[in-house]
Amino acid sequence: MITVPEHESSFWAVELERAQCLELIRGACIARVVLSIKCIPVALPVNVSVLDEDVIFTTDSGSKLTAAIEGQVVSVEADDIDLMYRTGWSVLATGRAQLVTEPTDIEWANSRLQAWAPGPHPFLVKVPSTLISGRRLMWDALQNTW
Numbered sequence: 658m659i660t661v662p663e664h665e666s667s668f669w670a671v672e673l674e675r676a677q678c679l680e681l682i683r684g685a686c687i688a689r690v691v692l693s694i695k696c697i698p699v700a701l702p703v704n705v706s707v708l709d710e711d712v713i714f715t716t717d718s719g720s721k722l723t724a725a726i727e728g729q730v731v732s733v734e735a736d737d738i739d740l741m742y743r744t745g746w747s748v749l750a751t752g753r754a755q756l757v758t759e760p761t762d763i764e765w766a767n768s769r770l771q772a773w774a775p776g777p778h779p780f781l782v783k784v785p786s787t788l789i790s791g792r793r794l795m796w797d798a799l800q801n802t803w
Contacts, residue, residue, distance in 0.1 A: 668794070668795075668796055668797070670792055671792065671795065672790070673746070673748070673791035678748045678750070678791040679710055679786065679789065682735045685748075686704055686705065687735070687773075688712070688714070688733050688734060689703070689734050689735075690721060691731060691733070691734060692720060692731040694720050701721065702774075703716070703721070703733075706770050708766065711783045711784065712733045712784045713762075713781055714733070714770070714782055715766075715772045715780065715781055715782075716780050716782055717776060718780075721754075721782055724754040724782070725755055725756040725782040725783075726756060727754075728753045730751065730752070730753055731751070731753075731754045731784055732750065732751040732784075733751075734747065734748070736748070742796070743794065744793075746791060746793040748789065748791035749790055750784060750786040750788070751784075751788040751789070752786060752787035753784075753785065756781070756783075757783050762781070762783070
């Protein structure tokens with residue numbers, strides 16, 4: 658679906674297909690995991706990678722690890738914005754958080770993920786992209802190149 662604001666007919670908001678969403682989130686290294694802490698939504702920054710169609714991030718003990726152990730539904734949001742040209746994209750992947758326990762998945766993730774936050778991050782959390790959606794904002798001249 659393409660939405661055109663009434664006041665700017667050359668500006669587009671394009672809903673992205675699943676494959677496009679996964680491609681964009683694969684290229685992101687920073688995202689936010691959105692979860693509920695005592696019924697309050699919280700967005701926390703994480704370094705991410707994508708294994709198959711699952712978003713993976715590292716964590717230490719705390720709310721993100723608890724979400725994985727309890728199998729809570731969480732979302733991972735990544736985006737990229739060009740403030741000068743008012744263009745960009747945003748992708749939201751939602752699924753039940755899981756602790757990564759498969760040795761091959763752990764090895765794969767450890768070779769690709771390095772937390773920027775200080776301290777140890779010994780746990781890996783996987784969020785399957787059960788639901789995934791995204792939008793790209795662009796000017797008309799760019800619309801045909803995407």
